[in-house]
Every structure is written in structure tokens, then in C-alpha cells.
Amino acid sequence: MRQDIWCQLYDVIYNTIKEMYRLNEETRRNTRSYDDADTPATNIINSVENESANSDEGDSDIDEEVIDPASDEAISAGKEELANQGYENPTDEQASRFISNKVNFDYADKGERAPAFDYKFVLSTTIITINTSHKFYTLLLEKIYPNTEARTTFELLLASLVQSIRKTDTTQKQENDKLVTLWYNRLNNYISELANPRNTN
Structure with a gap:
């Protein structure tokens, strides 16, 4: 009788454990590692921006506040942003590295109707989010991204635009926002035409 109960429970227990194992594997696959966050583009941007900041050839009259990436404020902001991007339990070192990068790229599903990319400025870093469902x-990007040079080139193009916006006078913020919104709309119209060309015969 004891063996009969075990046999009956075996199917339930075995299937439950098997499903738990599958879910754990899926979670591990979907968990991001910060070691993958520094891209070739990020490294290039850091080199250029740091060299520019150390030379007298600044490309802007805007003085940005220098933030110590090891400060409590920077580490707290870095951890918050990394957690928002899906990194589990970011360390102080990772948060500091994140904030010390001039630009960080985040690839995330923001929905088909959200812009192709978005950006925000957090302390001394710029975060560019590329919408993977747009x-x-x-x-386009998904097809060319296996080529590292193509991916790096696109990230540099996008970063140069956003960093140029960041370096403009804050009184131009409204005009910059209008420009970026117009650009989003044009890009969306062009991509829609690419996906579904009109018959213009």
C-alpha cells in the first residue's frame, strides 16, 4: 500500500520538479550579466569623451558637474539603473562602472508602439535604450547586429546624436525634444514604408 501511494505521487512530484528545473533554467538564461554590458562602442566613447574632457578642445560651453563614480550617490543611482535593466543584485563596483561610462546601451522590449530608442541622463552617464520590439x-538592426562592426557603428551614430543633445545649452531643451520627436516620427514612417511598401505605379 505504501508503494502504491508513492507511485501515485511520483507523477505529480516528478512533473513538478521537472517544471521547476525548467523555470530555473529559463530564469538563468534570461538573467543578464553585467560583464556583457561594456560594448566596443562604450569603450570607444569613453576614450574619446575622456580625452576631449582633458583637452582644451571641449565641444561645448556647458560645464557638466563631475561626479565621483565611487560616491554613495553614484553607486545608488547605478544600482537602481542596473536593477531597472534586469541585472540581479548589482555590486558597488558594477554600479560605479556603469555611472563612470559616458554612455550605456540597454536593449529592452518596450513594445511595438514605443519609440525605436529613448535616452535619459543620469548623473554623468547617458543611458540609451534601444527598443527590441520596434x-x-x-x-534592420537584428539582421545586421551579428556583425560586430555594424553594431558598433550604429551605437556610435546613435550615441553621437544623443551626446550632442546632452552637450547643448539647457535653454534648447524644448527645441531638442521637438527635434527628437520629429526624428522618431520620420524614422517610424520610413521603417513602416520599408516594411509595407506602397504601390506607387
Whole structure:
């Protein structure tokens, strides 16, 4: 009788454990590692921006506040941003590295109707989020991204635009926002035409 109960429970227990194992494997696959966060583009941008900051050839009249990436404020902001991007339990060192990067790229599913990319400024870093469900990503970037040079070139192009916006006078913020919104709309229209060309015969 005891063996009969065990046999009956075996299917339930075995399937439950098997499902738990599968979910754990999926979670591990979907957990991001910060070691993958520094891209070739990030390293290039850091080199250029740091050299520019140390020379007299500054490309802006805007003086940005220098933030110590090891400060409590920087580490707290870095940890918060990394957690928002799906990194589990970021360390102080990772948070400091994140804030010390001039630009950080985040690839995330923001929905088909959200912009192809978005950006924000957090202390001394710029975070550029590339929407992986936007048509621009699925029709173009996803196809060229296996080529590291193509990916790096695109990231540099995007970073140069956003960093230029960051370096402009804060009184131009409204005009910059209008420009970027117009650009988002044009890009979306062009990509829509690429995906579904009109018959113009």
C-alpha cells in the first residue's frame, strides 16, 4: 500500500520538479550579466569623451558637474539603473562602472508602439535604450547586429546624436525634444514604408 501511494505521487512530484528545473533554467538564461554590458562602442566613447574632457578642445560651453563614480550617490543611482535593466543584485563596483561610462546601451522590449530608442541622463552617464520590439530593430538592426562592426557603428551614430543633445545649452531643451520627436516620427514612417511598401505605379 505504501508503494502504491508513492507511485501515485511520483507523477505529480516528478512533473513538478521537472517544471521547476525548467523555470530555473529559463530564469538563468534570461538573467543578464553585467560583464556583457561594456560594448566596443562604450569603450570607444569613453576614450574619446575622456580625452576631449582633458583637452582644451571641449565641444561645448556647458560645464557638466563631475561626479565621483565611487560616491554613495553614484553607486545608488547605478544600482537602481542596473536593477531597472534586469541585472540581479548589482555590486558597488558594477554600479560605479556603469555611472563612470559616458554612455550605456540597454536593449529592452518596450513594445511595438514605443519609440525605436529613448535616452535619459543620469548623473554623468547617458543611458540609451534601444527598443527590441520596434520595427526598426526587428527589420534592420537584428539582421545586421551579428556583425560586430555594424553594431558598433550604429551605437556610435546613435550615441553621437544623443551626446550632442546632452552637450547643448539647457535653454534648447524644448527645441531638442521637438527635434527628437520629429526624428522618431520620420524614422517610424520610413521603417513602416520599408516594411509595407506602397504601390506607387
